[in-house]
Amino acid sequence: MGAVMGTxxxxxTKQRRPSKDKIEDELEMTMVCHRPEGLEQLEAQTNFxxxxxxxxxxxxxxxxxxxxxxxxxxxxxxxxxxxHGDASTYAHYLFNAFDTTQTxxxxxxxxxxxxxxxLRGTVHEKLRWTFNLYDINKDxxxxxxxxxxxxxxxxxxxxxYTYPVLKEDTPRQHVDVFFQKMDKNKDGIVTxxxxxxxxxxxxxxxxxxxxxxxxx
Amino acid sequence: xxxxxxxWLPFARAAAVGWLPLAQQPxxxxxxxxxxxxxxxxxxxxxxxxxxxxKNTLDRYPDTLLGSSEKEFFYDADSGEYFFDxxxxxxxxxLNFYRTGRLHCPRQECIQAFxxxxxxxxxxxxxxxxxxxxxxxDRKKENAERLAEDEEAEQAGDGPALPAGSSLxxxxxxxxxxxxxxxAALVFYYVTGFFIAVSVIxxxxxxxxxxxxxxxxxxxxxxxxxxxxxxxxxxxxxxLIFTGEYLLRLFxxxxxCRFLRSVMSLIDVVAILPYYIGLFVPKNDDVSGAFVTxxxxxxxxxxxxxxxxxxxxxxxYTLKSCASxxxxxxxxxxxxxxxxxxxxxxxxxxxxxxxxTSIPAAFWYTIVTMTTLGYGDMVPSTIxxxxxxxxxxxxxxxxxxxxxPVIVSNxxxxxxxxxxxxxxxxxxxxxxxRIRLAKSGTTNAFLQYKQNGGLEDSSSGDGQALCIRNRSAxxxxxxxxxxxxxxxxxxxxxxxxxxxxxxxxxxxxxxTSRSTSVSSQPVGPSSLLSSCCPRRAxxxxxxxxxxxxxxxxxxxxxLDTLAGxxxxxxxxxxxxxxxxxxxxxxxxxxxRDFVAxxxxxxxxxxxxxxxxxxxxxGGGGGGGGRASSTLRNSxxxxxxxxxxxxKISSL
Numbered sequence: 001m002g003a004v005m006g007t008x009x010x011x012x013t014k015q016r017r018p019s020k021d022k023i024e025d026e027l028e029m030t031m032v033c034h035r036p037e038g039l040e041q042l043e044a045q046t047n048f049x050x051x052x053x054x055x056x057x058x059x060x061x062x063x064x065x066x067x068x069x070x071x072x073x074x075x076x077x078x079x080x081x082x083x084h085g086d087a088s089t090y091a092h093y094l095f096n097a098f099d100t101t102q103t104x105x106x107x108x109x110x111x112x113x114x115x116x117x118x119l120r121g122t123v124h125e126k127l128r129w130t131f132n133l134y135d136i137n138k139d140x141x142x143x144x145x146x147x148x149x150x151x152x153x154x155x156x157x158x159x160x161y162t163y164p165v166l167k168e169d170t171p172r173q174h175v176d177v178f179f180q181k182m183d184k185n186k187d188g189i190v191t192x193x194x195x196x197x198x199x200x201x202x203x204x205x206x207x208x209x210x211x212x213x214x215x216x
Numbered sequence: 217x218x219x220x221x222x223x224w225l226p227f228a229r230a231a232a233v234g235w236l237p238l239a240q241q242p243x244x245x246x247x248x249x250x251x252x253x254x255x256x257x258x259x260x261x262x263x264x265x266x267x268x269x270x271k272n273t274l275d276r277y278p279d280t281l282l283g284s285s286e287k288e289f290f291y292d293a294d295s296g297e298y299f300f301d302x303x304x305x306x307x308x309x310x311l312n313f314y315r316t317g318r319l320h321c322p323r324q325e326c327i328q329a330f331x332x333x334x335x336x337x338x339x340x341x342x343x344x345x346x347x348x349x350x351x352x353x354d355r356k357k358e359n360a361e362r363l364a365e366d367e368e369a370e371q372a373g374d375g376p377a378l379p380a381g382s383s384l385x386x387x388x389x390x391x392x393x394x395x396x397x398x399x400a401a402l403v404f405y406y407v408t409g410f411f412i413a414v415s416v417i418x419x420x421x422x423x424x425x426x427x428x429x430x431x432x433x434x435x436x437x438x439x440x441x442x443x444x445x446x447x448x449x450x451x452x453x454x455x456l457i458f459t460g461e462y463l464l465r466l467f468x469x470x471x472x473c474r475f476l477r478s479v480m481s482l483i484d485v486v487a488i489l490p491y492y493i494g495l496f497v498p499k500n501d502d503v504s505g506a507f508v509t510x511x512x513x514x515x516x517x518x519x520x521x522x523x524x525x526x527x528x529x530x531x532x533y534t535l536k537s538c539a540s541x542x543x544x545x546x547x548x549x550x551x552x553x554x555x556x557x558x559x560x561x562x563x564x565x566x567x568x569x570x571x572x573t574s575i576p577a578a579f580w581y582t583i584v585t586m587t588t589l590g591y592g593d594m595v596p597s598t599i600x601x602x603x604x605x606x607x608x609x610x611x612x613x614x615x616x617x618x619x620x621p622v623i624v625s626n627x628x629x630x631x632x633x634x635x636x637x638x639x640x641x642x643x644x645x646x647x648x649x650r651i652r653l654a655k656s657g658t659t660n661a662f663l664q665y666k667q668n669g670g671l672e673d674s675s676s677g678d679g680q681a682l683c684i685r686n687r688s689a690x691x692x693x694x695x696x697x698x699x700x701x702x703x704x705x706x707x708x709x710x711x712x713x714x715x716x717x718x719x720x721x722x723x724x725x726x727x728t729s730r731s732t733s734v735s736s737q738p739v740g741p742s743s744l745l746s747s748c749c750p751r752r753a754x755x756x757x758x759x760x761x762x763x764x765x766x767x768x769x770x771x772x773x774x775l776d777t778l779a780g781x782x783x784x785x786x787x788x789x790x791x792x793x794x795x796x797x798x799x800x801x802x803x804x805x806x807x808r809d810f811v812a813x814x815x816x817x818x819x820x821x822x823x824x825x826x827x828x829x830x831x832x833x834g835g836g837g838g839g840g841g842r843a844s845s846t847l848r849n850s851x852x853x854x855x856x857x858x859x860x861x862x863k864i865s866s867l
Contacts, residue, residue: 055255059224059272081228081694082701083655084709094231111227118230126233133234154235155705161715162707174705178238199237208236208243211700212229 034067036108046112047120053112060108068105071095085159093153097133119212124196126209131195142190147175225690229697235704243700247692259297260311265304266297273314278688279657280338282314285688306333318345321352327359342650353643388468405524408461412520415454419514422447455491458484458517479532480523487517545620549586552615556582556608563601570597581605586612661691662698663711 036042036057043050064073071092078091098106098114117125132138136146151171158166182190182198199205236243258274260267260282277283292299300307306325310333313319321330321344334341344352391401422440440447462484469475490510522528535542557578564572571594572578581594585608596605702708710718 055272056226058270063224077224078228078231081225081697094234097234115227115230118233119226127237130234130237134237150234151238154238154701155707157701158705158707158709161710161712162705163710163714163718164707165715165718166707170707174238174240177240182237195237204239204242205236208239209233211243211246212233 034107036067042109042112045109046116048112048116056112056115057108060111068107069111070105074098074106082157082159084161085157087157089149089153089156093133093136093150096136097129123200123206123209127196127199128192131192140192142195143188144175144179147178147190148172151175151178225693225697229693232697232700235700239700239704240706241703243703244696247696260307261292261295261297261299262302262304262307263300265307267307267311269311269314275688275690276314276317278691279654282310282337283688284338286338302336303329303333306330310334310337310339313339313343318347319343320345321348323351327352327355331356340650340654342647342654357639385468386470388464389470392465392468408457409521409524411454411457412517412524414450415458415514416518418447418450418454419511419517451491454517455488458488458520462488480520483516483519483522486513487520490514548615552586552611553579553582556586556604556611559604560596560601560608563598563604564596567597567601572596572601582608585609587616588612660711662695663709665695666709 039050039053042048042053046053048056060069061067063069063077069077074095075088075091078094079087081087095106096102098110100110100113114129117129121129131142134142134146134150136149148171151174155166155171155174160166179188179190181202182195184194184197256271257268258271260269274282274287281287287298290298290300306322306329309320309322309330319334319339321327331341341352390397391404395401395405423438425436426439426442427436462481465481465484466472466475475481490513493510519528522532554575557575560581561572561575561578564570564578572581578594581596584591584594585605588609590609596602698709
């Protein structure tokens with residue numbers, strides 16, 4: 001009887017060991033900390049003033065004390081701005097656009113560089129950034145499938161309760177309209193030049209690009 | 217919104233650049249935020265202790281006192297700080313919530329004082345962080361229970377009031393369940409208790425041998441046989457009372473089926489049945505054996521005491537809840553008994569005249585030895601038998617002594633845990649619901665804002681300042697962001713109600729009554745569309761309510777919208793909001809051909825995407841039942857293929 005009890009207890013301790021290792025691994029990962037380059041360098045590289053960089057960094061550090069944002073946190077933050085629907089897909093594409101080095105985490109420099117382009121860049125730079133966002137596989141061309149994914153992600157953010165009611169083929173129609181406008185030579189893909197040309201022709205887009213100027 | 221999210225708003229707004237090429241309508245202009253002040257340090261003076269923090273920190277939670285404009289009430293212009301006449305120690309925790317996003321509960325403070333501070337600063341207790349939540353809950357519950365006990369002690373005299381006009385049944389049931397409510401119930405309670413005791417004692421006494429009067433030869437017989445009539449009368453009386461009580465309970469029970477199935481009623485039945493069976497069974501020897509067995513069941517009357525004793529009930533409940541542990545104990549004991557009985561049997565097999573005649577016979581020896589009783593009626597005689605016998609007794613101690621404390625501690629742990637788990641589960645649902653409610657506040661904030669007609673051109677003047685409640689810079693920008701998303705997708709955010717109505721309309725072909733929806737959201741969508749799409753002609757279907765309903769229920773607001781589209785003066789403040797954007801609308805509308813056809817049948821809105829304008833307020837008000845027919849304007853560029861619908865009721 002005692003032998004039976006003994007074997008039972010020893011078996012249990014063996015099972016507990018792997019979980020302890022996992023905890024230690026997790027602890028190690030959270031210890032990784034990243035510090036950005038100096039304030040002057042960032043100021044030189046971006047179009048922000050020192051004060052603006054300070055405000056940005058304070059907010060960034062508060063949310064991500066380790067100095068990097070991973071995709072999960074990114075998605076959570078973005079989801080809070082769009083509580084009606086599901087913002088995770090669009091946040092995923094955004095994250096890939098922010099994460100220029102494809103490391104899986106966004107450091108403060110990447111963050112600030114992208115913001116600098118989006119808020120203080122020229123029209124050309126902004127459009128180029130947008131093209132990069134739409135080009136999911138980063139091959140230099142936008143095809144209909146990529147556009148479909150992006151548009152679907154945007155519509156996902158609207159959620160279920162919209163007016164008028166969202167129909168199944170609404171994203172597809174939207175994509176068709178877009179391609180009609182952008183694809184000059186009707187070859188089914190949009191290149192950077194076509195994109196830039198079409199957008200600059202459209203006054204609305206150019207005007208809207210100025211909208212977010214005073215975000216800071 | 218959670219901590220720090222406000223600081224990510226610039227990024228979210230910047231990321232909206234990605235929607236621009238897709239937008240089919242021009243995006244609304246950005247709010248003119250006077251955010252050029254940048255970030256400043258605020259001083260909060262709480263009873264003399266100064267706390268300094270960034271303004272942004274406080275702005276993170278706009279629905280609290282410090283995050284909203286409510287703090288302006290506490291602003292002291294002379295000293296330039298916000299003064300609160302509250303406890304500074306508690307304020308530390310409140311401020312830390314803004315800084316870190318987690319609300320911690322101070323361990324040395326009174327829980328009620330903490331609650332009061334939270335209520336003052338506009339923080340919901342559900343915001344207490346997970347690390348401190350359990351303790352907070354426990355302390356609060358303790359407090360509440362203590363207060364409740366005090367209150368109960370005060371009100372000990374008066375019982376719960378019975379609703380007037382309750383039937384005899386309900387009164388009777390209450391009397392049975394709470395004997396303290398009335399004197400009669402109390403008397404009944406004690407009388408039944410007395411008779412249960414009498415019956416049990418009679419059962420016991422009638423088996424005692426009493427020496428009868430001198431008889432030749434003096435025979436000892438149990439008292440029951442000596443005084444059969446006396447005992448029979450007593451038994452009859454008890455059974456009559458029990459039967460009466462059972463029948464009364466059955467009559468008064470609110471749910472008879474449930475009562476019949478309950479444990480107490482089963483005990484009652486088992487207690488009184490033997491008597492009745494005994495009455496009808498003839499007294500012959502064949503059946504008397506069974507009859508005698510039945511009398512054993514009379515002892516179950518003692519369980520009727522559990523109605524009178526709280527402790528018995530608790531014991532029964534804990535036994536029930538520890539059934540698995542007891543089962544395990546029984547199982548391991550059975551295993552051990554079988555093993556040792558087998559061993560002992562084969563060890564003692566060779567001996568002659570041995571008690572260990574079979575393995576089941578050896579069970580008795582094993583049980584007696586393992587529980588260290590050691591009656592000595594069966595003893596092993598071989599050496600092997602003695603060795604195994606001693607091993608049996610030693611392991612018996614282990615097998616029994618080990619699980620029993622575990623079971624005992626399980627009793628108390630499981631018992632308390634069960635109580636607490638149920639309560640926590642119930643609280644968790646409430647807690648999640650409340651958090652969801654708080655979150656939906658932000659979701660609905662945008663819809664509310666739209667309903668209040670806030671999406672007008674910001675330069676339309678002071679008229680709107682009164683209508684739109686004061687919003688922080690963060691809120692303005694966030695709403696602008698959501699507005700941009702709407703424009704990009706040509707769809708609007710709505711709430712569940714309107715959505716379900718819209719679904720209903722689509723499915724039923726527009727025959728549903730639209731009047732409720734029309735009156736609920738007249739200003740928002742229409743003004744939205746008119747202000748945002750002046751240059752692009754979109755198809756608008758004018759969906760109408762049932763004609764009669766709309767006529768009767770046409771609100772002034774709807775009339776406004778209609779009139780506003782035509783720039784005719786309407787005596788309401790809202791029209792000033794509509795005025796400016798509609799100017800641009802009219803300008804652009806002139807270049808199009810708009811024809812409003814009048815059809816008497818309300819057409820399904822989904823199938824009639826069209827653009828039309830009511831011809832004039834007078835004409836438009838010509839009666840209900842107008843729907844515009846489908847019409848296409850060939851010269852119009854219609855990139856937006858989605859049918860936009862404007863709810864305007866023409867009166």
